[in-house]
Amino acid sequence: MSEFAAIARGVTKRFGRTLALDDVGIEIRAGESHALVGRNGAGKSTLVSVLTGMQVPDAGEISFFGEPAPPVADRAAWRRHVACVYQKSTVVPELSVAENLFINRQDLGGGLISWKKLKAEASTLLETYDVAVRPDSLVSTLTVEQRQLVEIARALSIGSRFVILDEPTAQLDGPAIERLFDRMRSLQDKGVTFLFISHHLQEVYEVCQTVTVYRDARHIVTAPVAEMSKPDLIEAMTGEAGGLNVPSGDDRPSSEDQILTVSSLSGDHFSDISLSASRGEVIGLAGSASSGKHEFAETVYGLRKPSVGTISVNGSAVRGGDVPAALKAGIGCVPRDRHHQGLVLDLSIAENATMSTAGAFVWPSAQRSAGATAIASYDVKASGPDQPVSDLSGGNQQKVVMARALAGDPSVLVLINPTAGVDVKSKESLLGVVDAQARRGKAAIVVSDELDDLRVCDRVLVLFHGQVVREFARGWRDQELIAAIEGMSSE
Amino acid sequence: MTKAMTPPVSAPTPPGKQKFQFARYQDLALVPVIILLLIIGAVLSPIFLTPGNLIAVLTQQSELSLLVLGQAMILIVGKMDLSLESTVGLAPALAVALIIPASAGGLDVGLAAWMALPLCLLIGVAIGGLNGFLILKVGLSGFMVTLGMLTMLRGLQLAITEGKSLIDVPESFLYLGSTTWFGLPAAVWICIVCYAAGIFVLKYLRAGRSLYAVGGNSEAARAAGIRVDRVVWTVLIIGSVLAVVAGILMTGRLGSVAATQGEGMIFQVFAAAVIGGISLQGGKGTLFGALSGVLMLGLVEQILRLQGVSGFYIKASYGAVIILALIVTRFATGQKQE
Numbered sequence: 001m002s003e004f005a006a007i008a009r010g011v012t013k014r015f016g017r018t019l020a021l022d023d024v025g026i027e028i029r030a031g032e033s034h035a036l037v038g039r040n041g042a043g044k045s046t047l048v049s050v051l052t053g054m055q056v057p058d059a060g061e062i063s064f065f066g067e068p069a070p071p072v073a074d075r076a077a078w079r080r081h082v083a084c085v086y087q088k089s090t091v092v093p094e095l096s097v098a099e100n101l102f103i104n105r106q107d108l109g110g111g112l113i114s115w116k117k118l119k120a121e122a123s124t125l126l127e128t129y130d131v132a133v134r135p136d137s138l139v140s141t142l143t144v145e146q147r148q149l150v151e152i153a154r155a156l157s158i159g160s161r162f163v164i165l166d167e168p169t170a171q172l173d174g175p176a177i178e179r180l181f182d183r184m185r186s187l188q189d190k191g192v193t194f195l196f197i198s199h200h201l202q203e204v205y206e207v208c209q210t211v212t213v214y215r216d217a218r219h220i221v222t223a224p225v226a227e228m229s230k231p232d233l234i235e236a237m238t239g240e241a242g243g244l245n246v247p248s249g250d251d252r253p254s255s256e257d258q259i260l261t262v263s264s265l266s267g268d269h270f271s272d273i274s275l276s277a278s279r280g281e282v283i284g285l286a287g288s289a290s291s292g293k294h295e296f297a298e299t300v301y302g303l304r305k306p307s308v309g310t311i312s313v314n315g316s317a318v319r320g321g322d323v324p325a326a327l328k329a330g331i332g333c334v335p336r337d338r339h340h341q342g343l344v345l346d347l348s349i350a351e352n353a354t355m356s357t358a359g360a361f362v363w364p365s366a367q368r369s370a371g372a373t374a375i376a377s378y379d380v381k382a383s384g385p386d387q388p389v390s391d392l393s394g395g396n397q398q399k400v401v402m403a404r405a406l407a408g409d410p411s412v413l414v415l416i417n418p419t420a421g422v423d424v425k426s427k428e429s430l431l432g433v434v435d436a437q438a439r440r441g442k443a444a445i446v447v448s449d450e451l452d453d454l455r456v457c458d459r460v461l462v463l464f465h466g467q468v469v470r471e472f473a474r475g476w477r478d479q480e481l482i483a484a485i486e487g488m489s490s491e
Numbered sequence: 492m493t494k495a496m497t498p499p500v501s502a503p504t505p506p507g508k509q510k511f512q513f514a515r516y517q518d519l520a521l522v523p524v525i526i527l528l529l530i531i532g533a534v535l536s537p538i539f540l541t542p543g544n545l546i547a548v549l550t551q552q553s554e555l556s557l558l559v560l561g562q563a564m565i566l567i568v569g570k571m572d573l574s575l576e577s578t579v580g581l582a583p584a585l586a587v588a589l590i591i592p593a594s595a596g597g598l599d600v601g602l603a604a605w606m607a608l609p610l611c612l613l614i615g616v617a618i619g620g621l622n623g624f625l626i627l628k629v630g631l632s633g634f635m636v637t638l639g640m641l642t643m644l645r646g647l648q649l650a651i652t653e654g655k656s657l658i659d660v661p662e663s664f665l666y667l668g669s670t671t672w673f674g675l676p677a678a679v680w681i682c683i684v685c686y687a688a689g690i691f692v693l694k695y696l697r698a699g700r701s702l703y704a705v706g707g708n709s710e711a712a713r714a715a716g717i718r719v720d721r722v723v724w725t726v727l728i729i730g731s732v733l734a735v736v737a738g739i740l741m742t743g744r745l746g747s748v749a750a751t752q753g754e755g756m757i758f759q760v761f762a763a764a765v766i767g768g769i770s771l772q773g774g775k776g777t778l779f780g781a782l783s784g785v786l787m788l789g790l791v792e793q794i795l796r797l798q799g800v801s802g803f804y805i806k807a808s809y810g811a812v813i814i815l816a817l818i819v820t821r822f823a824t825g826q827k828q829e
Contacts, residue, residue: 301714303713303714323713323714323715323716324716324717326716327716333714335711335714340708340710340711341708341710341711341713341714342711342714343708343711344703344704344707344708344711344712345707345708346703346707346774346775347703347704351700351703355700355711355712355715355716355717356715356716359697360697360698361696361697362694362695362696362697362699362700363695364695404715
């Protein structure tokens with residue numbers, strides 16, 4: 001047994017003319033949690049697909065516990081060496097937990113499937129890893145957290161002792177992330193090795209011992225987490241000195257001029273919320289995933305119908321539950337999930353950016369120039385306005401969503417998780433756009449779990465079980481805000 | 492270790508550029524195949540390239556092409572309508588039956604003869620509207636609803652006509668399908684105008700582009716302010732109306748409404764659309780592509796016919812050709828057809 005769970009050396013991988021990995025390596029000690037960080041496009045995903053045998057590298061070698069990696073065709077052997085919990089779910093939603101755990105080996109080696117035995121085996125497995133899920137419930141009824149646990153349990157049951165977690169926290173709320181970390185620590189005690197990928201640097205410090213940074217398809221540095229300060233880490237990721245440069249906006253001019261007024265609005269998962277935003281004001285909405293903050297923001301933009309209450313922009317009421325009416329009234333929105341609601345992936349940047357605003361006629365030349373303007377104003381890295389958005393990295397896709405939200409020059413912006421899953425650099429530029437819009441006299445609502453997003457706000461409202469429970473003025477302390485989000489009073 | 496001070500601009504670019512270039516020509520993927528078929532036809536038969544023969548091909552395909560136009564738009568928006576082929580028969584049969592006396596096989600309602608065409612189009616709107624209502628408002632599966640309508644509408648036609656052809660068709664009804672304008676059958680002109688309008692709308696009008704947004708990602712379309720249900724509903728109604736127009740042309744060409752008018756066409760409709768690059772998953776494909784799919788099938792059919800392939804074999808060969816065409820398209824476009 002080698003002391004390394006996985007070693008990759010001199011790995012190079014090209015896709016057409018793009019160099020996705022340029023002679024990189026990684027050494028993951030058995031029993032550690034090793035973080036892999038880097039901006040979007042740094043090569044993290046490609047390394048994951050090489051380490052899991054989904055892609056054959058053009059050059060380089062890979063070994064697990066001292067043995068060279070099996071041939072790519074031998075999927076079963078790969079699965080015994082390494083397991084990966086991808087961001088996208090790899091379970092079949094309409095099958096039971098038990099069947100998913102033993103998918104493609106439901107007969108447990110017996111030839112005929114015994115459903116009773118399968119269920120019993122599944123129960124044992126779930127118990128072993130302390131996953132509180134019924135084996136006969138359908139996977140589609142599970143929460144994201146439970147689904148991930150099922151995937152981890154499945155990975156471990158195949159015999160793998162090396163698990164790759166690809167942005168596991170992206171869709172979890174605070175307490176669920178903590179529970180995931182506890183579980184990682186206890187599995188680590190039992191000898192499981194993790195490769196942990198995340199955009200949240202704080203999480204790296206919480207749960208990992210070693211960190212590797214990739215940038216522009218190259219290996220930059222590998223070091224113990226304890227010896228790497230946050231600014232150093234960000235410098236390694238971006239190639240630029242200094243931490244996250246988010247405009248705090250405390251010098252923004254304030255105004256008494258109310259633009260957005262929401263009065264006693266109730267709807268799905270929230271009730272009786274009133275707020276008003278003036279010109280140049282940015283309001284943050286924080287809360288756990290079940291707090292109703294997303295639903296509130298979606299109702300303001302007309303994606304959901306309110307049960308009672310009114311929304312008005314510049315004094316005139318906006319019809320509830322009607323997106324075109326909201327757009328017309330001057331509300332722009334970055335929706336919660338860019339893949340699900342933000343973009344039509346097969347269409348071009350230009351077409352996505354102008355989707356809300358195009359007049360009756362769409363002249364390709366005008367659309368292209370609008371797309372080119374969006375690329376320039378929001379700093380989108382792309383070959384041109386005709387490029388399909390499916391080619392772009394996450395951060396650049398999110399900038400296209402931002403461009404679409406701002407295309408009609410709205411006076412109110414509703415931004416839901418505006419920086420979810422984007423790298424540090426894109427985060428800076430997206431939050432810079434929010435600040436710039438506020439300085440132009442627009443009002444914005446930022447719904448987010450990320451403290452960095454909330455720092456750009458003039459005040460932060462905390463929602464808990466569908467109601468505003470606290471309000472923080474600028475200058476809040478992290479612990480205070482987090483305590484309020486988790487529903488703990490820290491008075 | 493290099494210290495790159497600026498973020499890499501070039502890294503993600505090349506694959507995108509290639510993909511885009513490729514997508515641009517995908518539309519024209521069938522043009523070489525069509526030219527090849529014209530050459531094969533000319534080699535095999537001396538009369539193949541004569542205007543008479545080519546006009547015959549266009550005329551035969553005019554009705555199919557209107558159905559494909561409707562179906563292509565419905566597929567782009569992410570739905571499908573199997574009932575189009577029954578609409579082709581029922582709408583003219585019902586409209587005519589409401590006019591002619593019972594002695595000629597009608598319903599003895601005795602509406603004025605001029606009402607035949609407007610009535611027929613109205614029936615198309617009603618069928619499309621009903622499909623839309625069941626799919627969008629009641630929330631039923633589009634496939635199953637239109638499969639039910641396929642059977643029900645055909646059955647309704649048989650019930651009204653007692654399985655007989657309607658021969659006593661008003662003059663106004665026969666005009667479009669049988670007349671010639673500027674040397675080309677009116678049916679061909681109608682197709683040209685419909686396709687030109689469709690291609691223009693889907694490329695240059697916001698309403699047309701919204702079809703791709705809805706079919707590509709309906710949630711994103713909704714968040715962008717597109718009224719998704721309204722778009723889908725409109726497209727379903729337009730599809731049915733195009734099927735009605737096809738039925739009117741067919742009635743005019745044949746001089747009567749057969750009880751089986753349109754039966755079995757839906758398979759060719761799907762074949763032509765998919766060969767023409769329309770994705771069954773929605774959001775992809777162009778009407779020009781769909782049109783070239785229709786032309787390709789028409790040329791193949793004509794070549795087989797001129798070669799005197801026996802009637803017993805023509806159906807099998809036609810089916811084989813559809814599969815062959817799919818294979819050719821698969822490799823010409825380099826994309827899997829799910």
